[in-house]
Amino acid sequence: MIKIYSPSKGEKEMADWIENWLRERNIPFQSDHAGEAYGGNGRNIVAFVKGNTKERPLGFAAHMDQIEPCRNVNPVINGNIISTDKTTTLGGDDKAGISAIMEAVEDIIESGVPHRDIYLVFTCSEEISMMGTKHMDMSMLPCKELVVVDATGGAETLAYKAPAMEAIEITFKGKKAHAGIEPEKGINAIGPCPADSVFHIGKSGKFDAILSLYHDQGHIACKTLDFEKSVTLTFGLPFIRSSVDHGTAFDIAGKGIAGCISLIESTKVVAEYAAKQHEKKEN
Numbered sequence: 062m063i064k065i066y067s068p069s070k071g072e073k074e075m076a077d078w079i080e081n082w083l084r085e086r087n088i089p090f091q092s093d094h095a096g097e098a099y100g101g102n103g104r105n106i107v108a109f110v111k112g113n114t115k116e117r118p119l120g121f122a123a124h125m126d127q128i129e130p131c132r133n134v135n136p137v138i139n140g141n142i143i144s145t146d147k148t149t150t151l152g153g154d155d156k157a158g159i160s161a162i163m164e165a166v167e168d169i170i171e172s173g174v175p176h177r178d179i180y181l182v183f184t185c186s187e188e189i190s191m192m193g194t195k196h197m198d199m200s201m202l203p204c205k206e207l208v209v210v211d212a213t214g215g216a217e218t219l220a221y222k223a224p225a226m227e228a229i230e231i232t233f234k235g236k237k238a239h240a241g242i243e244p245e246k247g248i249n250a251i252g253p254c255p256a257d258s259v260f261h262i263g264k265s266g267k268f269d270a271i272l273s274l275y276h277d278q279g280h281i282a283c284k285t286l287d288f289e290k291s292v293t294l295t296f297g298l299p300f301i302r303s304s305v306d307h308g309t310a311f312d313i314a315g316k317g318i319a320g321c322i323s324l325i326e327s328t329k330v331v332a333e334y335a336a337k338q339h340e341k342k343e344n
């Protein structure tokens with residue numbers, strides 16, 4: 062298995078090999094066409110090992126793809142340790158997971174121990190932002206609990222949460238309007254604007270608003286500019302909602318030393334917007 066060339070987007074051979082392994086053991090499986098969605102030739106495979114207890118079904122997952130360079134892997138076997146000849150990656154991530162699942166399943170079948178329904182999940186293109194699972198046909202996998210055999214630490218370690226990253230690409234478009242007849246209907250979109258100067262430029266009054274992609278990106282700038290007078294305004298609600306821009310400050314609660322400027326400012330904002338809304342309704 063370790064010699065199979067299985068880079069992200071190119072897991073076809075590995076998927077064929079796994080399906081063969083399942084066929085040889087009469088383990089039923091399904092696969093999808095996930096790779097087609099992102100220019101790969103791989104697919105996700107879900108196999109099913111029927112259980113004989115009433116416990117909830119459980120799944121075990123591992124990914125087929127590995128980091129390049131992984132063509133012509135030449136495994137060097139030294140006792141219990143398999144390594145490479147240092148010209149390629151080994152692909153232990155995650156072929157070690159695949160082999161652990163396969164070994165466990167063989168053991169369960171051979172020993173005849175009672176077990177719950179088991180799903181085996183082999184995914185493609187995990188190393189490139191989980192493209193395989195993102196495009197997986199989830200109807201293949203009815204079980205709700207899944208152990209992903211792809212983490213550091215020993216077999217006794219089970220991670221139930223981990224940091225994740227989501228890359229978002231957003232394009233903002235302006236809205237044209239006739240400069241002489243209805244200029245107020247136009248919306249300016251200026252950019253791209255460098256992240257390190259956008260707030261500086263904004264301070265000059267060039268923009269109506271700056272959209273930060275996460276909380277503190279905007280907050281650091283706001284609080285540096287005016288800690289006490291910056292306020293929070295929530296959009297998209299059927300009513301006007303404003304609040305102070307600072308946190309709970311539990312450390313000074315009840316001591317009679319908290320300032321009230323932010324509270325006054327946020328109330329002023331509500332008053333200002335309410336008046337504008339009223340004006341709009343009147344017109």
Ligand SMILES: [Zn+2]
Binds near residue numbers: 124154155187211
């Ligand atoms: Zn991995």
